[in-house]
Amino acid sequence: MDTYQIRVNSEIGELEGVIVHSPGKEVENMTPKNAERALYSDILNLSVAQKEYGHFKNALAKHAPTFEVRELLQDVLSNQRVKETLIDHIFDNEHTMASRHFLLGLSDEELARQLLEGVILVKDNLTKYFSKERYALRPLHNFFFTRDAAMAVRDKVLIGRMANQVRGREALIMQAIFDYHPMFRTQTVNPVQHATFNDKISIEGGDVLVAREDVLLIGTGTRTSSQGIDFILEQIESKEQVRHIIVQELPETPESFIHLDMVFTFLDKNKCMVFEPIVMKPNRYQTVHITIDNGKVNIKNEKNIVECLNNLGFDLEPVFCGGTKDPWAQEREQWHSGANFFALAPGKVLGYARNVYTMEQMNKHGFEILSAEDVGSGKVDISKYEKYVVAVEGSELPRGGGGARCMTMPFKRKPITW
Numbered sequence: 139m140d141t142y143q144i145r146v147n148s149e150i151g152e153l154e155g156v157i158v159h160s161p162g163k164e165v166e167n168m169t170p171k172n173a174e175r176a177l178y179s180d181i182l183n184l185s186v187a188q189k190e191y192g193h194f195k196n197a198l199a200k201h202a203p204t205f206e207v208r209e210l211l212q213d214v215l216s217n218q219r220v221k222e223t224l225i226d227h228i229f230d231n232e233h234t235m236a237s238r239h240f241l242l243g244l245s246d247e248e249l250a251r252q253l254l255e256g257v258i259l260v261k262d263n264l265t266k267y268f269s270k271e272r273y274a275l276r277p278l279h280n281f282f283f284t285r286d287a288a289m290a291v292r293d294k295v296l297i298g299r300m301a302n303q304v305r306g307r308e309a310l311i312m313q314a315i316f317d318y319h320p321m322f323r324t325q326t327v328n329p330v331q332h333a334t335f336n337d338k339i340s341i342e343g344g345d346v347l348v349a350r351e352d353v354l355l356i357g358t359g360t361r362t363s364s365q366g367i368d369f370i371l372e373q374i375e376s377k378e379q380v381r382h383i384i385v386q387e388l389p390e391t392p393e394s395f396i397h398l399d400m401v402f403t404f405l406d407k408n409k410c411m412v413f414e415p416i417v418m419k420p421n422r423y424q425t426v427h428i429t430i431d432n433g434k435v436n437i438k439n440e441k442n443i444v445e446c447l448n449n450l451g452f453d454l455e456p457v458f459c460g461g462t463k464d465p466w467a468q469e470r471e472q473w474h475s476g477a478n479f480f481a482l483a484p485g486k487v488l489g490y491a492r493n494v495y496t497m498e499q500m501n502k503h504g505f506e507i508l509s510a511e512d513v514g515s516g517k518v519d520i521s522k523y524e525k526y527v528v529a530v531e532g533s534e535l536p537r538g539g540g541g542a543r544c545m546t547m548p549f550k551r552k553p554i555t556w
């Protein structure tokens with residue numbers, strides 16, 4: 139087994155390892171009535187979602203070692219102490235009518251499956267019989283967005299404090315993987331376990347972008363709170379160099395603005411994807427620049443993310459999600475995760491094919507558009523291209539509320555020479 143030292147010092151360094159979760163039965167374990175509680179705006183068809191996801195994952199695996207949560211979880215569950223600790227944490231965290239004894243009696247494979255897909259409520263007493271719940275532990279409908287529950291920042295893994303309880307177990311599972319899987323060498327940082335923890339802290343990976351070794355970009359809105367960002371600020375030891383956090387406020391509605399990566403992502407050393415109305419146009423959503431210099435914190439407003447980054451030595455040109463002309467096209471494509479690109483290497487990214495105006499812009503900026511299915515099957519030889527978008531057919535996946543960046547948790551990237 140290869141072992142990995144965690145290292146993510148940028149959003150675009152060549153990918154050396156990534157964690158994904160192929161959507162399983164948990165995605166269909168919901169009805170229109172409870173979709174909202176599951177953080178979905180629609181219900182998904184699993185067979186279509188799996189087909190699209192297959193193309194996405196095969197294309198990803200052509201670029202870097204790709205690991206599944208399900209398998210990593212099963213591996214760590216083979217250690218009895220880890221299994222018991224994880225179950226204890228889950229029971230502390232969720233009000234559940236599940237039986238600890240029952241769960242501990244399952245095989246590692248079956249336990250991993252049930253922790254992901256949900257544990258059925260056995261109606262063996264009157265309270266359970268009266269309960270309207272189908273599950274004693276709910277399915278993790280959103281786990282195929284592996285981005286959000288854990289984030290590699292430099293050499294550590296920051297564990298998410300999920301804004302919604304329905305995603306809480308994802309963070310516990312990711313922590314168990316990074317703390318105990320022999321493949322990883324790292325230290326996890328979990329706000330919940332810190333002396334300074336308070337209940338207003340929430341942090342999700344879709345909001346946290348490692349722009350450069352010394353620059354973090356963090357969104358704040360419905361998912362990551364100012365208290366969450368203050369927690370990250372407290373963790374920064376700035377003895378060795380000046381460090382920066384650029385904070386972008388996000389709208390509360392519609393739900394497509396949940397995370398910063400839904401309006402801003404990096405594409406190359408000199409290109410970024412933006413949803414113009416929020417990122418570039420004057421509006422009520424502030425961009426704030428925090429500088430940490432030898433322990434001293436300075437906070438000021440900035441015009442926008444791109445200008446602020448360029449003042450810090452970047453050379454970024456924005457590419458517009460949904461094109462440059464029609465605000466309706468911009469809004470429609472942003473809704474379907476049109477700005478949510480995942481960088482495989484500088485100038486090599488993954489995104490949804492359906493966002494045609496966005497793809498047109500990418501093409502105008504020199505990106506070849508390659509089909510994910512062809513890249514995954516080897517029909518297209520990626521070594522022939524310098525700069526490209528691997529375009530994933532996504533009609534079902536975006537209904538879950540995210541795109542390529544949301545569906546990946548990179549834990550190792552090659553350093554960039556800027």
Ligand SMILES: NC(=O)NCCC[C@H](N)C(=O)O
Binds near residue numbers: 176280286539544
């Ligand atoms: N980074 C992301 O934007 N992730 C998408 C998460 C969507 C999921 N349905 C959620 O609401 O949490």
